[in-house]
Amino acid sequence: xxxxxxxxxxxxxxxxxxxxxxxxxxxxxxxxxxxxxxxxxxxxxxxxxxxxxxxxxxxxxxxxxxxxxxxxxxxxxxxxxxxxxxxxxxxxxxxxxxxxxxxxxxxxxxxxxxxxxxxxxxxxxxxxxxxxxxxxxxxxxxxxxxxxxxxxxxxxxxxxxxxxxxxxxxxxxxxxxxxxxxxxxxxxx
Numbered sequence: 001x002x003x004x005x006x007x008x009x010x011x012x013x014x015x016x017x018x019x020x021x022x023x024x025x026x027x028x029x030x031x032x033x034x035x036x037x038x039x040x041x042x043x044x045x046x047x048x049x050x051x052x053x054x055x056x057x058x059x060x061x062x063x064x065x066x067x068x069x070x071x072x073x074x075x076x077x078x079x080x081x082x083x084x085x086x087x088x089x090x091x092x093x094x095x096x097x098x099x100x101x102x103x104x105x106x107x108x109x110x111x112x113x114x115x116x117x118x119x120x121x122x123x124x125x126x127x128x129x130x131x132x133x134x135x136x137x138x139x140x141x142x143x144x145x146x147x148x149x150x151x152x153x154x155x156x157x158x159x160x161x162x163x164x165x166x167x168x169x170x171x172x173x174x175x176x177x178x179x180x181x182x183x184x185x186x187x188x189x
Contacts, residue, residue, distance in 0.1 A: 004059035004098040007140030011105030012052035014134025018111040019045035021127040025120040034118040045111045048104060052137070055101045059144070062097040066090030091151045095161050098144035102168045105137035109172050113179035116186075124186045131179035138172035141165075 001009070022042035025031045031038070069086035073079045112131035119127055142165040149158040 001056065002059060002063055002144075003140055004063070004094075004101060004144040005056040007098065007105065007137045007144065008052045008055035008059060008101045009137075010140060011101065011108050011134045011137030012049045012056075014105070014112060014130040014132070014137060015045045015049035015052060015108040017126045017130030017133065018108060018115050019043075019049065021115045021119050021123040021130065022111075024123040024126075025115070025118070028120050031118075031120060038115065038119060041111055041114055045108065048108050048111065051104050052101065052108070055097070055104065058097050059101065062090075062094045066094050087151075088153055091148050092154070092157060095145050095148040095152065095158075098141040098148070099161055099165060099168075102138045102141035102145065102165060102172075105134045105141060106168050106172045106175070108134035109138065109175040109179065113175050113182065116179040116182035121186045121189075124183050128180055128183035131176045131183075135172050135176040138169055142169045 019042045022038040022045065025038040026035050026042070066087070069083065069090040072083040072086055074083050109131050112127050112134055116124060116127035116131065145161055145165045149161055152158045
């Protein structure tokens, strides 16, 4: 698998851990006040996990479409123009797919943070690992956005996506740090 697919896989693992840690809170004595919230978070995390598992294949498909565009004929000026346009669109799609992966991975980081803040202390480290994995997914996906944008000729498109990737990465870092702080507060208590 390519880096974009692995980033999606990392995020899906983070979401799965957030779901598990939330589920381990539901029904536990002493956590009654957070049962409903944790139950909802667990279901939401499963949905995010499913989206990220689908993103694994979406990344591969985007890459394969780009490779097909590169194999188009280039014998005539018309063929060259058509090939260049297809390659440009291929790189744009190959940038948009991991950008969406980064966005979904950020949601997994946020869920991990919420579970770390209110979840069962016995599984708090799982929420922390979930935040770390999902944060790795955001960064891995952002790297794939950037590498593909380096070949996009539409500079406005490239600058817009670079800014979006940077914003997702910055937010993910803050969420991950907040999750880890909650984990360490619980462990050190």
